[in-house]
Amino acid sequence: MKTTYIKLSLASVILLGIYSCKKGEVAESNYKMEATADSASAVVSDSVSSAATMTVKDKQFIKTADVNMEVKDVYEATIAIEKSVQDLGGFVTHSNLQSNVVSENTYTTSDEEATLIKKYQTENTMQVRVPTEKLGELLTLINNKKLFLNSRIINAEDVTSSIKYAELEGKRIQKTDENISQLKTNKDKVKMDDENMAEGNLQQLANMDVTDNLKYSKVDIYIKEPQLRIAEMAVTNTKNIDNKYQFNFIYDIKNAFVEGFYLIQKIIVGLVTIWPILLIIAAALYFIRKRKSPKTNDQTLSE
Incomplete structure (x- = not known):
């Protein structure tokens, strides 16, 4: 009986989650229409979507963003973005800066010296977390570094219903714990108490995740340079050195x-x-x- 009740509760969570996502999309769409209608009388930056800065009474949104753009210098842009995130009270959770070598050739310049020519393209994949109220400001700062914007996706998921349901689930779990405590101690009571405690822990973990996601927005950033870079490095003429010491007549x-x-x-x-x-x-x-x-x-x- 207890297991069936738990399964029904989990099914309800999933259905309400789907419903809240759909409801959030509708709310976001309605809000965008209202923002567009009022744009003539308000000064809004063209570089930031209204979804990043919107607030709706009695609604709570988990906001995320995904930016894909080309910049003049990936390393300088990375340092600037990381500093901006830190100044806004956020933090970097992932940064993978790498140079992809397209070709590599060595050209002889003298008997002892040569030049290594590398053609490469630099890119960086980042993930940062920033206070939700600072999301629009961060996107504006990121936008200032672009040469070309490939794509920018901003999501605002309405989790109001999910939060309310989580509160009701917390009360149900607490009530169940009180009912179990009144039962006579036996193996079944121990098992029921353990299952209810595990369910309560999962609920608390879910609540902490939602709270964290409401407080900090996640931004995925991919930046790259539009053209190949060329690196010239002075190296030793290894071919001539090999020929020089490959055969010595007198010594041999x-x-x-x-x-x-x-x-x-x-x-x-x-x-x-x-x-x-x-x-x-x-x-x-x-x-x-x-x-x-x-x-x-x-x-x-x-x-």
Whole structure:
């Protein structure tokens, strides 16, 4: 019974979450129409969407943004964005600056020197968190660094209903805990108490996540340079160095003479080492020749 009740509660959370997202989209659309109608009498920066700065009575929004643009210098833009985020009371959660090498060639300039030419493109993928009320200001500062804006997506998710439902769930969990405490202590009570406590912990974690996301907006930033950069680096002419030391005639002749002398020494030492075998072979040859000599003399006399 308890498990079925928990499943129904989770299903209700999912359905209300979907409903709140849809409701948030409608509210955002209505608000944009009102902002457009009032734009003639209000001074609004063209670089910031109304979704980043809007406030609606009795509504709470989780705001996020995604910016993709090209800048003159990725490194300088990265430093400027990080400083702006810090000045606004935010923080950087991810920054991956890298240079993608397109080609790399080495050109000889002298017998000892050469120049390494690298063609590369620098990019950075960042994620920052900034106080929600400062989101519009941060987007304006980021926009000032652009050469070309590829895309900018700003989301304002209405979580008012979800927050209200979370409050009701908290009261339900508390009431369930009170009811369980009145039961007689047994294995079932311990299990029910443990399940209710686990559900309460999950609810508290969800509440903390929502609170954090309401307080700080997440901004994903991708910046790159529009054209390739060229890096020229002085290096050693390794090819000429290899040719220079690959063959030395005088040294090789001297070394060959010494190695030949050592080879003769090794041969002599080897022969001395196997002298018993040589002695046996010499004795065998002597007896063979001695046996052949009488036969040769007998053939000569018979003729």
